[in-house]
Amino acid sequence: MMKRKLTHLDREGRARMVDVGQKPASPRRARASGFVRMAASTLELVADGALAKGDVLAVARLAGIQAAKQTPHLVPLCHVLPLDHVDVDVRVDRERCGVTIEASVACRAATGAEMEAIVAVSIAAATVYDMCKSVERGIRVEEIELIEKSGGRSGHWTRSDD
Amino acid sequence: MMKRKLTHLDREGRARMVDVGQKPASPRRARASGFVRMAASTLELVADGALAKGDVLAVARLAGIQAAKQTPHLVPLCHVLPLDHVDVDVRVDRERCGVTIEASVACRAATGAEMEAIVAVSIAAATVYDMCKSVERGIRVEEIELIEKSGGRSGHWTRSDD
Amino acid sequence: MMKRKLTHLDREGRARMVDVGQKPASPRRARASGFVRMAASTLELVADGALAKGDVLAVARLAGIQAAKQTPHLVPLCHVLPLDHVDVDVRVDRERCGVTIEASVACRAATGAEMEAIVAVSIAAATVYDMCKSVERGIRVEEIELIEKSGGRSGHWTRSDD
Amino acid sequence: MMKRKLTHLDREGRARMVDVGQKPASPRRARASGFVRMAASTLELVADGALAKGDVLAVARLAGIQAAKQTPHLVPLCHVLPLDHVDVDVRVDRERCGVTIEASVACRAATGAEMEAIVAVSIAAATVYDMCKSVERGIRVEEIELIEKSGGRSGHWTRSDD
Amino acid sequence: MMKRKLTHLDREGRARMVDVGQKPASPRRARASGFVRMAASTLELVADGALAKGDVLAVARLAGIQAAKQTPHLVPLCHVLPLDHVDVDVRVDRERCGVTIEASVACRAATGAEMEAIVAVSIAAATVYDMCKSVERGIRVEEIELIEKSGGRSGHWTRSDD
Amino acid sequence: MMKRKLTHLDREGRARMVDVGQKPASPRRARASGFVRMAASTLELVADGALAKGDVLAVARLAGIQAAKQTPHLVPLCHVLPLDHVDVDVRVDRERCGVTIEASVACRAATGAEMEAIVAVSIAAATVYDMCKSVERGIRVEEIELIEKSGGRSGHWTRSDD
Numbered sequence: 001m002m003k004r005k006l007t008h009l010d011r012e013g014r015a016r017m018v019d020v021g022q023k024p025a026s027p028r029r030a031r032a033s034g035f036v037r038m039a040a041s042t043l044e045l046v047a048d049g050a051l052a053k054g055d056v057l058a059v060a061r062l063a064g065i066q067a068a069k070q071t072p073h074l075v076p077l078c079h080v081l082p083l084d085h086v087d088v089d090v091r092v093d094r095e096r097c098g099v100t101i102e103a104s105v106a107c108r109a110a111t112g113a114e115m116e117a118i119v120a121v122s123i124a125a126a127t128v129y130d131m132c133k134s135v136e137r138g139i140r141v142e143e144i145e146l147i148e149k150s151g152g153r154s155g156h157w158t159r160s161d162d
Numbered sequence: 163m164m165k166r167k168l169t170h171l172d173r174e175g176r177a178r179m180v181d182v183g184q185k186p187a188s189p190r191r192a193r194a195s196g197f198v199r200m201a202a203s204t205l206e207l208v209a210d211g212a213l214a215k216g217d218v219l220a221v222a223r224l225a226g227i228q229a230a231k232q233t234p235h236l237v238p239l240c241h242v243l244p245l246d247h248v249d250v251d252v253r254v255d256r257e258r259c260g261v262t263i264e265a266s267v268a269c270r271a272a273t274g275a276e277m278e279a280i281v282a283v284s285i286a287a288a289t290v291y292d293m294c295k296s297v298e299r300g301i302r303v304e305e306i307e308l309i310e311k312s313g314g315r316s317g318h319w320t321r322s323d324d
Numbered sequence: 325m326m327k328r329k330l331t332h333l334d335r336e337g338r339a340r341m342v343d344v345g346q347k348p349a350s351p352r353r354a355r356a357s358g359f360v361r362m363a364a365s366t367l368e369l370v371a372d373g374a375l376a377k378g379d380v381l382a383v384a385r386l387a388g389i390q391a392a393k394q395t396p397h398l399v400p401l402c403h404v405l406p407l408d409h410v411d412v413d414v415r416v417d418r419e420r421c422g423v424t425i426e427a428s429v430a431c432r433a434a435t436g437a438e439m440e441a442i443v444a445v446s447i448a449a450a451t452v453y454d455m456c457k458s459v460e461r462g463i464r465v466e467e468i469e470l471i472e473k474s475g476g477r478s479g480h481w482t483r484s485d486d
Numbered sequence: 487m488m489k490r491k492l493t494h495l496d497r498e499g500r501a502r503m504v505d506v507g508q509k510p511a512s513p514r515r516a517r518a519s520g521f522v523r524m525a526a527s528t529l530e531l532v533a534d535g536a537l538a539k540g541d542v543l544a545v546a547r548l549a550g551i552q553a554a555k556q557t558p559h560l561v562p563l564c565h566v567l568p569l570d571h572v573d574v575d576v577r578v579d580r581e582r583c584g585v586t587i588e589a590s591v592a593c594r595a596a597t598g599a600e601m602e603a604i605v606a607v608s609i610a611a612a613t614v615y616d617m618c619k620s621v622e623r624g625i626r627v628e629e630i631e632l633i634e635k636s637g638g639r640s641g642h643w644t645r646s647d648d
Numbered sequence: 649m650m651k652r653k654l655t656h657l658d659r660e661g662r663a664r665m666v667d668v669g670q671k672p673a674s675p676r677r678a679r680a681s682g683f684v685r686m687a688a689s690t691l692e693l694v695a696d697g698a699l700a701k702g703d704v705l706a707v708a709r710l711a712g713i714q715a716a717k718q719t720p721h722l723v724p725l726c727h728v729l730p731l732d733h734v735d736v737d738v739r740v741d742r743e744r745c746g747v748t749i750e751a752s753v754a755c756r757a758a759t760g761a762e763m764e765a766i767v768a769v770s771i772a773a774a775t776v777y778d779m780c781k782s783v784e785r786g787i788r789v790e791e792i793e794l795i796e797k798s799g800g801r802s803g804h805w806t807r808s809d810d
Numbered sequence: 811m812m813k814r815k816l817t818h819l820d821r822e823g824r825a826r827m828v829d830v831g832q833k834p835a836s837p838r839r840a841r842a843s844g845f846v847r848m849a850a851s852t853l854e855l856v857a858d859g860a861l862a863k864g865d866v867l868a869v870a871r872l873a874g875i876q877a878a879k880q881t882p883h884l885v886p887l888c889h890v891l892p893l894d895h896v897d898v899d900v901r902v903d904r905e906r907c908g909v910t911i912e913a914s915v916a917c918r919a920a921t922g923a924e925m926e927a928i929v930a931v932s933i934a935a936a937t938v939y940d941m942c943k944s945v946e947r948g949i950r951v952e953e954i955e956l957i958e959k960s961g962g963r964s965g966h967w968t969r970s971d972d
Binding site (some may be wrong): 653654656659663667682685693694697703704706707710711712713714722723724725726744755763766767770771774775777778779780781782783785787788789790791792793794797801805807 | 815816817824825844855856859865866868869873876877880883884885886887888921924925928929932933935936937939940941942943944945947948949950951952953954955956959967969972
């Protein structure tokens with residue numbers, strides 16, 4: 001069951017960091033995904049690179065991992081979490097004509113790592129854009145979303161439950 | 163006219179930062195946008211906050227401005243640019259049922275500020291997600307894209323030209 | 325009872341980070357405050373903004389929260405602490421003619437969060453200065469101080485105990 | 487002559503970064519100061535360290551220099567400036583019973599470096615507090631203020647002009 | 649016993665952060681060292697400074713401590729660790745004609761702090777280079793290496809065991 | 811001709827950032843190198859990865875590029891420079907039995923980019939260590955040094971001139 005109010009706003013509507021001091025640390029996981037749509041001809045350049053050296057995908061993957069660790073310095077009200085694991089998967093998807101990105105983050109903490117997964121996907125996607133923009137400026141990042149999370153009081157959630 | 167190859171990859175397909183040492187600094191602008199789709203009931207909570215104190219929108223706007231300045235540390239092959247201006251507009255859009263984000267960035271530099279605009283939108287959108295996720299985990303960030311850029315050798319470009 | 329020597333200096337007087345490896349993590353809180361003195365006419369501009377959109381105060385509050393998380397990267401000998409909570413309160417105080425700032429920080433750690441509270445206040449105050457300096461360059465930040473701390477071996481302390 | 491409105495707020499009262507794109511780069515200087523008041527006995531510990539190895543003062547000086555370079559990432563609406571010079575002076579002042587801090591910053595840019603000087607002083611002061619707090623928790627940072635600035639359209643200003 | 653494969657690469661050879669979610673936090677220590685070789689005349693300038701105010705050595709020591717805390721943001725696949733202690737020793741070594749650096753790091757975590765020690769030494773060494781390069785550009789950093797580590801499943805290791 | 815004193819220390823021997831305000835921006839280049847010595851069997855694992863996906867080398871290259879951009883935040887007295895180009899080359903060297911790293915940095919600035927090149931090599935080397943340490947803890951980073959620099963008042967310098 002979801003809450004009915006924005007926990008990041010106090011009674012007077014001002015932004016605040018949620019106090020997690022009463023919550024024990026527990027194992028938590030979050031998974032998010034995103035898609036970078038591009039022309040088939042651009043995608044082939046990415047894929048060729050991928051076959052040869054994998055660099056567009058490799059750079060995006062690393063950028064995503066590093067961004068996850070920067071999350072509390074990017075999203076103002078996030079907590080600094082001791083991440084146990086960050087995995088960012090970046091793949092050419094010829095059927096949908098673009099690059100799919102999926103990030104998984106795990107930690108043992110008093111609050112979840114959903115934002116780390118979302119930020120990892122967002123910056124990995126921006127990195128794909130950066131590396132391809134000289135060829136196709138109109139590339140579009142689409143559908144950044146949480147797909148699953150587990151742990152904490154609210155338990156397991158998957159997008160399909162919604 | 164767009165280039166035919168990925169300038170971020172050298173002849174051997176390895177990632178590299180593009181050398182802009184031969185390019186003079188010139189005024190450049192970039193504008194990007196994004197959309198955060200959410201349930202009408204969540205949007206009303208955001209809007210109510212907005213009417214009272216504006217905080218979800220205000221926090222997202224600031225997060226976007228600050229993220230623009232962090233771009234070279236987030237997107238691995240970006241240059242550090244002396245930004246003259248960053249503006250991030252975050253608005254409730256009841257018609258489309260979500261929050262629209264638009265970032266404008268200006269600099270006088272040897273390379274453009276497209277990535278600063280894209281990153282500002284991406285992190286502003288992630289911040290909207292963060293502040294609303296206790297109410298609706300399924301919120302989706304959609305359509306992060308460049309809408310216009312000017313300056314530099316390639317001149318003026320708008321999405322509608324494409 | 326306070327210590328008689330500067331624990332940040334070793335026997336030879338060189339700076340060092342204090343080793344907290346033998347101390348268990350325990351709940352700790354710290355509260356600090358500060359004051360930004362300005363002309364009554366400037367304060368009214370801040371207050372008007374505050375009534376309409378609250379932005380000077382809102383921006384300062386966020387800057388303080390984010391700075392608290394950056395403390396170990398700003399104050400050289402501070403530990404990286406897993407903060408459970410950061411709250412920064414920024415208010416117009418017409419009686420004293422200025423803006424009062426108060427920061428509260430909580431963590432469960434082997435060392436206290438006093439510096440996070442002090443840094444949050446300092447940067448929130450600098451942000452108030454930044455946003456008002458086009459109107460009044462002579463604004464002065466005054467009286468940044470710890471007002472209370474609890475937890476750890478030295479227990480509870482308030483300024484009035486001193 | 488000072489401006490009559492807060493240039494960091496747009497017409498709707500929302501925070502924004504000021505656009506400096508029409509202003510040429512020109513040499514600018516700013517000088518700020520602050521004072522850290524402490525008990526005479528604490529000051530002697532600092533001074534002794536200073537005579538032997540100078541570390542409290544040396545650490546504070548370095549922390550101030552490094553903080554100046556982080557200013558745009560700490561104060562949300564500041565521009566990233568190419569600083570030509572940062573100097574932070576930290577001295578024992580037995581007469582006033584405390585540590586005086588003065589920071590000078592110079593750059594060639596479209597906007598001034600006042601905030602870099604203010605932030606350098608603020609973090610140097612916080613660092614003095616950090617290194618002395620095990621001995622005296624009630625130490626107070628006082629009177630952080632701009633003392634002089636030159637360059638730019640508004641020209642030369644000193645505190646005494648006010 | 650050492651592992652036979654690179655745990656930072658997954659089965660397909662892509663970079664990944666190792667998942668430490670199944671490992672309990674335990675006390676860990678790591679010690680690394682390095683050497684900065686320079687001309688005897690340069691070393692005397694460093695030593696004279698050291699005798700008077702200790703600054704080249706003091707700045708290098710602080711830079712090393714701060715770099716240790718930045719390790720996860722510098723080395724892409726490192727975890728963010730809650731460091732209990734960082735000590736960086738920087739000394740003039742007339743016999744070997746250079747500056748020796750040794751860093752010790754301790755934490756209670758699910759993975760070791762070897763990289764924090766290596767990074768602390770590396771940046772302390774680079775800082776010595778920076779402060780002396782106006783006198784001798786050919787200074788060389790040599791022999792950055794782990795000298796000891798303890799804790800975790802693989803237990804105690806010293807260089808001499810190898 | 812080299813200077814006879816440490817320009818980073820003022821007359822009283824305290825650390826300071828050199829004032830470059832009187833120096834015009836001019837094109838500058840710097841090149842540095844380093845070597846990571848390892849067992850032949852470890853090198854083959856790196857090389858195999860390199861042949862398949864190139865990841866150890868690719869991750870080190872990216873870490874070096876990103877570290878170059880962080881130099882002023884790592885080396886305390888460095889200026890923030892607008893880098894035009896950073897290139898980091900990381901190669902398996904079977905003859906010397908290790909990985910060679912070379913970084914080239916270019917900027918148009920009032921001071922040189924030597925430190926950016928040194929830091930890029932240092933962090934790329936640390937990253938190679940990180941990715942191989944599960945297989946061979948005793949890997950050693952050797953010979954980080956400037957090999958060439960051009961531009962500025964002191965003109966062109968190569969290691970062989972020394």
